[in-house]
Amino acid sequence: MPVTDIITDEKNLTLTVIADFAHPVSRVWRAYADPRQLERFWGPPTYPATFTEWDHRVGGRALYHMNGPAGEKSYARWDFVEIEPERSFTVDDLFTDEHGDPAPGMPVMRMRFAFEATDQGTRMTTTSDFASLEALQTVLEMGVVEGTRLAMGQIDAVLAGLREWFAGKGTRMEVLTDTLVRVTRAIAAPRSVIWRAQTDPVLIRQWMLGPDGWSMTICEVTTEVGRSSHFGWAPDPGVEGEPFGFDDQLLFLDEPFRIVTAGRMTGVEGPTVTNDLTLTEEDGVTLLTTVMEFPDAATRDMILGTGMVDGMEMSYARLENLLLTRPVV
Template identity: 55%
Template sequence: MPVTDVTTDPEALTMTLTADFAAPVERLWQAFTDPRQLEQFWGPPGWPATFTSFDLEPGGRAVYRMTGPRGERSYGSWEFLGVDAPRSFEVLDAFADEDGTPLADMPQSRMVFGFETTDGGSRLRNVTHFASAEALEQVVAMGAVQGATMAMNQLDRVLEGLRAYAQGKGTRTEILDDQHVRITRLIEGPIDLVWRAHHESELLQQWLLGPDGWRMSVCEVDPRVGGHYRYQWQPLEGTEDETFGFDGETLVIDAPHRAVTTEHMTGTDYPATLNDLSLYEEDGATLITLLIEYPDAQTRDIVLATGMTDGMEASYARLEGALAGV
């Protein structure tokens, strides 16, 4: 993971994050100063950022929002205090309302982003300066250390490019913490087709089949916020008693980039998971990222032990074949 250290200093009133990357300083600078690249990693998993303005010059401002998996929104703003490309920039960071106006009752901080060359590539040193010990404690209590670490650990795939990061690696499963698992798979095909394949019944029934020997016998989809879906599978050779399925509700839709749904095993009292699907296209290929939130580590481990990753890889391989015929 790129992040090597995060420290807080109550006496100096600072929080310092250090991360190393196998990329030149100029590439790291580009990732932090191009809002389309920055929003791919600035929000932690489950809270992606969208920058609505970005004026990179002293006195300029950037405004962004982060959208949670249940549709919650948090807003922030930067006022650029200094820019020294490609070595550093400095901002006044603030919690904001939806118009980008800083919130008077929330702490503001001064952040310095420093970039330096290393033998292996480049290093980010991000130092956040707080006005008081209370402000530092408040931000840390809100999860700033964990959130910043998880956000910066997403940057490698942006720096590498999608094909170098994911092509040929198949379906990958990463355990992020006790409740969260991230699954990634690069699909050869444009984002619009991959999105359709996740939300149109005719296409879903061609690829979302899991291991060989099963078919999707029920596929009902209502891809609207508040809409419900229901999937059911049964073996090609067997009885209806062997069927199983999932149902859930759509919580967030941002076509063709993101959809968040609940997922519950039909006919059981098992707790539901939260499935956060994100799509990003680059050079004709689309990276699927599925962030799954489990109720606890025990449930997570039980599901992973079923061979879920292998089943998903079989389905994603079918997806590429289905897209080739569209």
């Protein structure tokens, strides 16, 4: 986690974020000057950003929106005020409508990003100035502090590169908050192939099996938002265990980038868990990131305690081997 401090100064109407990176200034600067890299960490995990316009010069602007798990969008704009390459840049950050026009009654922040070389790499200090205490409090109430920490927690993989950052790490689980967990797995295959493996029942039956000795008995997949997919597993003869299944309602689909579902065990009145899967491709590697949202910490711990992550790694390893031995096109 690169964020080392977040300072709220109500007297001077500022919010300051300090982050340290084990990379040179030139590398960190490139991540902030390239919209394709920036959008991979600008929004928090369940609200990733998409930059639709990028004019990186004084007087230019950038348009972006946050993408919610049900397809909702929140629009914003940067107006570039000052740019000193590999030293700093300053923007006016404002909420807008879908056309980029300022949203009435919403605060405007002047943000200065300053980059400084350190013995360990780079320190970036972001200072946001507000016109009033009310504007600062509005942004704080919107969850900007926690959202910033969650968003910046994604930047290390961008700076290092997917191939290097995830090499040999298998399936990784990170507890983000009491209710949010992030599971990541990198596979050396194009995103289009991984997308097919997530949506094609013929392929799903070949890898989404968990431990050896289990078979998938039900595999009904929908690509229609509002409808549900159904999955079921049963132990092979001689293997201990009870059959079980999941029903996943499709909340949002953006092919071939993102699938959001709300799932629960079949026939159980238990909790619903939101699974937000995104696919990111870089240098021949696709990163599968699943952000799981639980209703509370107790449910989170109960489900994680079932060995879910180990089962996911067994399935992903099987998929990886399948793609190596029988390439999917």
